[in-house]
Amino acid sequence: MIRDLITTKCLYSETIIPYYPVMQKTARKSQPIARPPGRPREFDMDTALDRAVRVFSERGYHATSIGDLTTAMRLATGSVYKAFRDKHAVFLAAFERYVALRQEQTRSAAAKGANGRERLRNMLLSYVAHSQGSEGRRGCLVVGSAVELSAVDPVVAALVSARLETNEGFIAGLIREGQADGSIPRHVAADDTARLMICITQGLRVVGKARLSLDGKRLVAVAMKLLA
Amino acid sequence: MIRDLITTKCLYSETIIPYYPVMQKTARKSQPIARPPGRPREFDMDTALDRAVRVFSERGYHATSIGDLTTAMRLATGSVYKAFRDKHAVFLAAFERYVALRQEQTRSAAAKGANGRERLRNMLLSYVAHSQGSEGRRGCLVVGSAVELSAVDPVVAALVSARLETNEGFIAGLIREGQADGSIPRHVAADDTARLMICITQGLRVVGKARLSLDGKRLVAVAMKLLA
């Protein structure tokens, strides 16, 4: 019965030591502008979006307020709403910016390999690297969107699926390249292995957020057994 | 320059067809109670928490309002705050409830195997199964917490890490069991393989949320190559 468990002394909460909101709102009030007002700022929208990406990645969509965005992007509220229809539109723009950047990074990391097998190894190593340290702690916007929004936001859900499928296709392509150049055995099931590797890469970002240490060399060495 | 990109016509938003909030708030107003007030309800706190788990898993912490919780748990606002200090405390209780349940499911799935190798296969198959369908769409509360809260909430971050490490230890144990009973070769690096498998399991939940189809048999067959 519920009244057996509910007590006036708040039974379920005695284990909680600190209270929830920890960081955030250090300088919510926008600092006084030093330049003459009306004078256009000296940065482009991409840098502003990069800053938005940082906030969205770290806190997620719902925990990021317009105030957080304006201070991060160094724009006033009105300016944000002149550039974007609403918060959701800012998020989508940030998402696309993030995806473009990450795709470039991943592809160029892979490109350094001599054959298909090496390109795959490089890609995995790059993923581990990005899942660690401060970037790892900040998190991946694709993973964050998948987890936080896919169930409730069909637009984001579609973007996320599309992104995962693109990545999976890229990996499957690398496997086939490796099979063509002889660095990966023919009997490896390209599509299944690619899907599992997508799981690995996304899982790396989750584990990286939990601050577990990730030894790239060793983890990738194990993962490469999937290509045996 | 920012003014090159900012237009009064809202440049960045023309691709967005539907507007954001899609589901939620179908019956926010609590339905009139049919029973005499003051009469204790006929369910225990665990079922109420299970309902909370569903909401938190699906929408995440920040997107779940107290209103969502009260309708889901079928409790009035005051009752929730009599049982828990605040929303955060409800979340922690739901988290622990979820973890206990999932742990039981995973262990009992693994236990059906005859040797270490089979127990590992069963565990992986169970993870794939739980990452699919409606449960997959709802999502894993551990993954969700890791992604949404680990960076800003030290309490949740600690719970998540602890959970991942427990799981990893369990997997490493299964590997060692397999090595002892001869079903897994001695040269397999138990700890590294376990950490990679944690990535796979967490990644499965991410991919499952994105509604990509997951063929358990085939995916696990590929993953088992890690034990070669």
Place this chain on the structure above:
DNA sequence: AACTATAGGAAACACTTGTTCCCTAATATG
């Protein structure tokens, strides 16, 4: 049987949120 304590409910509260509105000053145009 009268009384006390309290489980459970719902309205009120203070605050934050996303969004809009309007002002100002610099640029571009004629």
Place this chain on the structure above:
DNA sequence: CATATTAGGGAACAAGTGTTTCCTATAGTT
């Protein structure tokens, strides 16, 4: 040079948030 336009800012707004408070009717006690 005078005028129209608009980038950018920030105050004001309404709706939603988490939380508190108080009420009521039951359950347990003497």
